[in-house]
Amino acid sequence: MVDAVLAVAVSAVVAVAIAADLGGTRGPEPGAFLFALGLGALMFVRRSYPVLTLAATVAGIIGYYLADYPPIGLAIPVAAALYSTAEAGRTRVAVAVSVGLLAVTTGFRLAEGDDPVYLFGYEFASTVGLMAAAIALGDGVRSRALLAAEQEQRARRRMEEERMRIAREVHDVLGHTVTVISIQANVATEAVDDDPESVRAALGVIREAADGAVRELRATVGLLASSGDEDPSRAPVGSVRHLDTLVQATSDSGLPVGITVEGTPRSLPSAVDSTAYRIVQEALANSLRHSAATHAEIVLTYGDDRLEISVADDGRGWSGSVDDAVGNGLRGMRERTVLLGGSLAVDSRPGEGFRIDALLPLEQR
Numbered sequence: 185m186v187d188a189v190l191a192v193a194v195s196a197v198v199a200v201a202i203a204a205d206l207g208g209t210r211g212p213e214p215g216a217f218l219f220a221l222g223l224g225a226l227m228f229v230r231r232s233y234p235v236l237t238l239a240a241t242v243a244g245i246i247g248y249y250l251a252d253y254p255p256i257g258l259a260i261p262v263a264a265a266l267y268s269t270a271e272a273g274r275t276r277v278a279v280a281v282s283v284g285l286l287a288v289t290t291g292f293r294l295a296e297g298d299d300p301v302y303l304f305g306y307e308f309a310s311t312v313g314l315m316a317a318a319i320a321l322g323d324g325v326r327s328r329a330l331l332a333a334e335q336e337q338r339a340r341r342r343m344e345e346e347r348m349r350i351a352r353e354v355h356d357v358l359g360h361t362v363t364v365i366s367i368q369a370n371v372a373t374e375a376v377d378d379d380p381e382s383v384r385a386a387l388g389v390i391r392e393a394a395d396g397a398v399r400e401l402r403a404t405v406g407l408l409a410s411s412g413d414e415d416p417s418r419a420p421v422g423s424v425r426h427l428d429t430l431v432q433a434t435s436d437s438g439l440p441v442g443i444t445v446e447g448t449p450r451s452l453p454s455a456v457d458s459t460a461y462r463i464v465q466e467a468l469a470n471s472l473r474h475s476a477a478t479h480a481e482i483v484l485t486y487g488d489d490r491l492e493i494s495v496a497d498d499g500r501g502w503s504g505s506v507d508d509a510v511g512n513g514l515r516g517m518r519e520r521t522v523l524l525g526g527s528l529a530v531d532s533r534p535g536e537g538f539r540i541d542a543l544l545p546l547e548q549r
Contacts, residue, residue, distance in 0.1 A: 188227075190230075191226075194220075194223050194224045194227060194264050195220045195221050195224030197260055198219070198261055199217055199220040201254070201255075201256035201260065202216045202217060202220060202253065206254055209252045210251065210254075211254065212253075212254055215251070215253070216248070216253040219244060223241060223244060223261055223264075226241060227264060230265065231268070231272070234271070234274060235269060235277055237265050237268055238268070238277070238278065238281055239281075241261065241262050241265040242262065242265075245261055245285075249289075249292075257311070258285065259314035259318075262282075262315070266278045266281070266282060266319050267318040268322065270318070271323070271325050272322075273326055275323050278319045278322070290303065348519075363437070363469050364433050364434070364437045364472070365394065367437040367438060368389045368393075368437060369386070369390065371383075371438075385436075393433055422465065423458065423461055424452065424457055424461055424484065425457075426461060427443060427461065427482070428443075430461075430465055434471075434480070439468070439480055440479050440480070441468065441480045441482060442479070442481045443481075443482040443483075444484070445483075445484050445486070446485040447485055447486030448486055452491065453546060456545075456546060459521065459544060460491055460544060462516075463520070463528070463542050464493065466514075466516065466517055467495035467517075468480060470514075471497040471499060474538075475497050475499025475537065477498050477499030477538070478498055479497065479498050481494075481497075482494070482495050483495075489545060489546050489547055490526075490544060491544045492541070492542070492544075493540070493542040493543075494539070494542075495539070496538070496540075497538050498537045499537045501534045501537050502533075502534070517542070521542055521543075524544055524545065526543050526544040527543050528540065528541070529541045529542075
């Protein structure tokens with residue numbers, strides 16, 4: 185529709201100039217009006233072949249004036265083609281063609297004896313101004329389109345990052361809890377007929393795990409729903425201060441866990457605190473789900489500028505790719521660690537258990 189309107193406009197403007205019959209040895213003959221229709225028809229291919237459209241327009245204008253039809257100016261017939269070329273990102277081509285066309289036509293008219301005062305004092309300036317405006321408009325439209333596309337791409341990227349962040353948070357909150365609940369539910373099922381005390385104990389662990397998950401989900405939803413920059417003083421959803429509860433729930437589920445703290449414990453930045461907790465949580469969940477381990481050990485080492493985390497179990501280990509075995513949990517741990525400028529190493533061999541070593545810098549870069 186836009187090209188059709190532009191085609192009609194170009195043909196109509198040029199046809200009006202021809203009908204005015206302001207000079208030339210030949211009057212407004214049908215051939216001249218066919219030229220106007222041809223210029224308009226070029227607008228239907230301007231998007232696919234902008235440079236070709238400009239070249240055909242220039243060639244047509246030169247042929248028109250060689251046929252000595254009534255003058256129609258220079259800028260008006262070529263303006264739409266210049267605009268289309270600049271809009272397609274070929275601004276230099278449009279400028280070069282404009283300069284060349286002006287040089288040729290001006291030299292030709294001076295040789296024919298046109299008044300230089302009129303030519304340079306009025307017509308030349310108006311022609312240059314109209315050509316420059318057409319090129320500038322086309323380039324401006326292209327720039328705005330590129331800017332809008334870039335903004336849309338950034339918005340899509342932010343949405344994707346936000347979806348990944350939400351998925352990671354939900355996975356971290358629910359992964360360990362669901363594993364504990366599943367194990368305790370199996371315990372309760374096996375003991376329901378002959379060991380009521382074991383059933384009550386299992387249900388108690390399930391209740392505590394579920395309550396903890398609900399609290400963490402509420403806190404996570406609150407953080408995800410908040411706007412603005414993160415408040416560094418705000419308590420993280422998970423914290424190394426809560427590791428005792430995590431260790432107890434894991435131990436109650438059949439995997440005894442020991443914890444050792446080396447160095448002097450200190451207050452951690454919110455992001456480091458939460459990431460450290462999530463790494464331990466995911467590592468213990470993997471040990472519960474996959475390793476058939478009988479014991480796990482957590483070591484936290486506080487340094488002057490770093491926190492080192494080691495989680496190891498004595499399970500069966502893996503002979504294949506650890507990434508394939510652990511899946512999204514390991515990827516989430518690595519993403520969190522990399523975002524903080526740290527590193528994470530995973531080691532597992534058949535019969536040698538599973539081990540995660542993470543280094544988290546305390547100063548954010």
